[in-house]
Amino acid sequence: MIRQSWWKILAVVILLYTFLAGLLIPLKPGIAEVTPRALQAGTEVELTVTGYNSYYSKAKNELRAWLKLEGDVVLKAARIEVVNDRTMKLHFNLPQYLPSDSKDDACSLILDSPIDGAIVLPEGIALTQDSVNLLEGKKLWSADKMDQLNVGPKLTFPYRSVLYETIRNQYFHVPLWFAMIFLFMFSVNFSVRYLRKYDPDADLRTLALNRAGFVFGLLGTVTGAIWAKYTWGAFWSWDVKQNMTAVALLIYSAYFILRGAFQDEEKKARLSAVYNIFAFAALIPLVFVIPRMTDSLHPGNGGNPAFGGEDLDNTMRMVFYPAGIGWTLLGFWIASVAYRVEKLQQKLLDA
Amino acid sequence: MNFFTQIGILLRKELVLELRMGYAISGILLYVLSTVFIVYAAFFQGVNSPMLWVTLFWIIMLFASVNAIVKSFVQENGARQLYYYGLLDPLAVIVSKMIYNISLLFFLSLLTWAALAFIVGNKVEEFSAFLLALFLGSAGFSILFTFVAAISSKADNNSTLLAILSFPLVIPILMTLIKLSVVATGMLEDTGVGKDIGILVAIDLVLAGLTLVLYPFLWRD
Incomplete structure (x- = not known):
């Protein structure tokens, strides 16, 4: 029994691991909010920084902060006042002139702590000056250097604005869709086999795989919709990706209705096999081609970057790839159970 | 008989049958006219909206197409199917249809x-673009509905089944067509027209290819 079902045990182990690691590993410390966002040159300013997953009070005296302009020009914070783990106040003495040839500029904020590591708030703060003096500005801003930045905690997921904790959906939504595609691919394979050999067993396998795939498709859509609520603002925003997904699910529901329309087993099997191949060929362009070509909010579509690069770091890969394998194995497990139920029902009907 | 002669003969047969049973085609014509009239009475009195015009145009077309095509396999009863089966290439049958x-x-x-132009008023400004949309639309509708009608004709309550099976598949075609036609009314300047035409042509080709591959499995009973 163990030899037969080792992959089921593997599925459980992998999914347990992805649930635990995917939900428990914290996000990288980040900067949630900085106020004020507009600074005037030649003044003494106090920036209130609100951190996310940060431990400011632990690193009290070793905290450092810089304002950074283009070309590695930095200004170190004169004084740092830690209120609690999540809040601190930074005091900057802004020089009279900016090292810039226009009156307006933007800078980023960089924090460094031995506990949280170096954190960047990119291009978040506007700077203005009354008059332009490039040479003087360069001289005034040349005093400070940014060096010996700390590396933060290793075992974290990336902190991304807009996404925040929803980045964990990567271990549910995406693998569910992978698993669905695998299930549907195998079901098409069995449909083709049915049309070649007219083997009733292949028809039952197609049905079971489609059932499991359909459930995974529904779950993928629901997890996507919940994610969309927190990132796009609504569960369903009539985005092209969502619409085409709904269409794809409708096409597959029509498969189950089609099966119900026939009494004759052979006819049912043959026509639903034909329709199943047709449905899969419609699914791929609907969900994976059209959204890529038109305007869509979905990552990887409509010119949006897919998850990759900095959004998918090595810690995420450690969870994401096993999650894909785990959900796929679970899908095939469900399909094999559905197949056996179908088989037993047939046996009962024949007896 | 070679393939193209078969197609020619089948096409002539379809046309002769259509003209001989005049009620089918005139029924659809009447259907279109009365729907346009209802649509005018319901939506367009004092309203001038190209978007609404385009949308209703395609919805009328959708239902008219379903009605026109659902009979294309229903009229072929079992005995005639058997006759074709012994005589013809299945591809010639589906291609001619x-x-x-x-x-x-x-x-x-x-x-x-x-009819819409006569009763409601013509909203189309770019005739060639709209004609292209009409052609791609009729191609997409007829390929899809012909294939699905071939499946559903094997079941009993086949007009319901036709709608259930084909409407999800027709949604992407319909959405692209509406977008393309809105551009043709001059209401929207869209630089992505080429892409939409590309999507439509691609969908039509995929559907046609699948139909050709799969029909031989469908038609024998």
């Missing part, structure tokens, strides 16, 4: 356009 349905739907769409 597709060609016939494309021309029928194209004619029907021109008629719907004329």
Whole structure:
């Protein structure tokens, strides 16, 4: 029994691991909010920084902060006042002139702590000056250097604005869709086999795989919709990706209705096999081609970057790839159970 | 008999049958005219909206197409199917039906356009673009509905089944067509027209290819 079902045990182990690691590993410390966002040159300013997953009070005296302009020009914070783990106040003495040839500029904020590591708030703060003096500005801003930045905690997921904790959906939504595609691919394979050999067993396998795939498709859509609520603002925003997904699910529901329309087993099997191949060929362009070509909010579509690069770091890969394998194995497990139920029902009907 | 002769003969047969049983085609014509009239009475009194015009145009076309095509396999009863089976190439049967349905739907769409223009007023400004949309639309509708009608004709309550099976598949075609037609009314400047045409052509080709591959499995009983 163990030899037969080792992959089921593997599925459980992998999914347990992805649930635990995917939900428990914290996000990288980040900067949630900085106020004020507009600074005037030649003044003494106090920036209130609100951190996310940060431990400011632990690193009290070793905290450092810089304002950074283009070309590695930095200004170190004169004084740092830690209120609690999540809040601190930074005091900057802004020089009279900016090292810039226009009156307006933007800078980023960089924090460094031995506990949280170096954190960047990119291009978040506007700077203005009354008059332009490039040479003087360069001289005034040349005093400070940014060096010996700390590396933060290793075992974290990336902190991304807009996404925040929803980045964990990567271990549910995406693998569910992978698993669905695998299930549907195998079901098409069995449909083709049915049309070649007219083997009733292949028809039952197609049905079971489609059932499991359909459930995974529904779950993928629901997890996507919940994610969309927190990132796009609504569960369903009539985005092209969502619409085409709904269409794809409708096409597959029509498969189950089609099966119900026939009494004759052979006819049912043959026509639903034909329709199943047709449905899969419609699914791929609907969900994976059209959204890529038109305007869509979905990552990887409509010119949006897919998850990759900095959004998918090595810690995420450690969870994401096993999650894909785990959900796929679970899908095939469900399909094999559905197949056996179908088989037993047939046996009962024949007896 | 070679393939193309078979197609020619089948096309002529379809046309002769259509003209001989005049009620089918005139029924659809009447259907289009009365729907346009209802649509005018319900939506357009004192309203001038190209978007609404385009949307209703395609919805009228959608239902007219379903009605026009659902009979294309229903009229072929079992005995005649058997006769074809012994005589003809299945591909010739499906290709002739597709060609016939494309021309029928194209004619029907021109008629719907004329009726809407006559009763509601013409909103189309770029005629060539709209004609292209009409052609691609009738091609997509007829390929899809012909294939699905071939499946559903094997079941008993086949007109319901036709709608259930084909409407999800027709949504992407319909959405792209509406977008393309809105551009043709001059209401929207869209630089991505080429892409939409590309999507439509691609969908039509995929559907046609699948139909050709899968029909031989469908037709024997």
